[in-house]
Amino acid sequence: MTIKTIIGSSDFAEFLRGKAGRFLLCLSNTKTANIPGITQAGIPGLLYLTPTLDAEFLCTGEVRSLGTIAETPKGVPTPGLITRAVHMLHPFSVLSLLDLGLEVKPKIDYFSLYTFGINPSSSIDNGADIPATDLFEKGLEFAQEYLCNNDYIILGESVPAGTTTALATALALGYDAHDKFSSSFKNAPSDIKQTVVLKALSTCEGVDDLFDKLSLISDNMLIFNAGFVLGLQKRKIKTVLAGGTQMAALLLVINSILKQTEQSINSHNLALCTTKWVYEDPNSDIKGLLEMVDFPINAYYVDFDFSLTQHPALKLYDEGEAKEGVGAGGALMYACLNGVTKEQITRKVESFLQ
């Protein structure tokens, strides 16, 4: 299991070998996820619970907010299984949660759950109704005051329907992202995702201001983190965006904000790391998305897969059914940098499903 460079150089990752990393999980709901068939990230009818359950499972190994319906994530192969496995095999120095607009707060004690008074956003097909400038500034301010005495931050996310809002955001900002996100958008006009994104784009017609566009078509995670990541880079805090095309979209949002405000970023301390499943996905193009970013960026993927298991729920990953989320790619990078093996991760993930 090794870290492969998508763009940039391996030095950023290698410098972090053996160093102390903390994991921040961004949790958010967009009502876009309530559109039937828009996402498979969760339990049908309970999709809004996904970030809550991901947070609970990552921190405690238990799924609590489902009540008596289910006690284990069996049959719900969230990528959070991978992140939890890494945390058990070589724990993150700190594990904290950012509530960026949750329907249901996770039932967790002791762990830091940062709150910012952010509400879940509305569905982008009718305008997301996000106070974008305010959210961006909250992210900037949080970065200014955030105490990080570890060597780097791994920033993950759990946002159901987040790739839909990320795609819509990238398109609304003028990036040629059509064939670079999930393939479902390339399919027949009846495709739900395409319909939603087209409807969302129509709400932006005639809107010029960047933040006005983001208010209509984006999600809380992207807007808050645009501020948070920019603020962290001003403080030169090494940051790994742990995710795939959503995190690439975050870089595009940052790119657009910098252009509009005629500012620049020292991106020397910023990287992205995703999974092999995202990198090798024939229906999306994370490298293409990253190449549209004007500042230099280091981007990696880890060549972990589930070839060492026979578990059918995990084999779905290798078949392309699930690819990334809950910071799985960044967690795998952290595992690589600390001597954890593919075999160990596989066995640990299997143990969650027994």
Added chain:
Amino acid sequence: MTIKTIIGSSDFAEFLRGKAGRFLLCLSNTKTANIPGITQAGIPGLLYLTPTLDAEFLCTGEVRSLGTIAETPKGVPTPGLITRAVHMLHPFSVLSLLDLGLEVKPKIDYFSLYTFGINPSSSIDNGADIPATDLFEKGLEFAQEYLCNNDYIILGESVPAGTTTALATALALGYDAHDKFSSSFKNAPSDIKQTVVLKALSTCEGVDDLFDKLSLISDNMLIFNAGFVLGLQKRKIKTVLAGGTQMAALLLVINSILKQTEQSINSHNLALCTTKWVYEDPNSDIKGLLEMVDFPINAYYVDFDFSLTQHPALKLYDEGEAKEGVGAGGALMYACLNGVTKEQITRKVESFLQ
């Protein structure tokens, strides 16, 4: 190997995953251990050496104060083997010793050995003769001045005959603890432990004051740590009591002191962790003891056993011959929280006996 919750929630333990923990070993002699047949915790005739040898072995891997008699702990399956194994596989951030009344000081250089001018206590069958108020205050003061720059403290003990003094203490304080400590007390009237405890209780007849009772019937470890743990909680220093029924008795002592002084404790940062052998012991009831504590407490056990070894001395643990001590339960929790496996611990403990 996982951490199981006895009472409370898993969050306290999970929050400490990967965090830096220091191990403090409390060492004490009570002359109660000189009563023939009262304890098996050590070498016959040399029982008073047990805490000294445990300290030496835990810190250095060598048993020094036995002179030429023995160079290894072979045949003496102290639970300190487990704690030492954990320390070698994933070292505690700090390892320090507290001399709470030792007959023989351990022969150790470099490691901190805190001393408080405490003498070994007398046998409880004739009055333990402990300056209890003074000892309690020494514990409180030590907590106030103790510098801890790690995330949590694991507090273990080595006190031969300590379960006898713990049982006598719990009974003297009015707790219904008869069937909750070791089974030997439930046996025939000839049973040595029962005889000693009954005689000890008779010394307390007519004694009303809590500290006067403790002076007669308890041991230094319980009284000093009642102050120490209370003081640590005032400073919100996360503390894991690493032990079984003795550490439960410590909580009962704290409980009684709080009641008498009409004070309360914020126990949010306090937990207990013991071994599977204590938790599953059919002849004692640690959960029952913990439920008599009036403040909320998180308590855990680790499901480690010696099923992976064939070594006869270690198999004695699985047969119930030895259960806990030298902070083995807390050390196993620390192992779990840092990705150490049952297999690794088993092989390491075996290596000590070769």
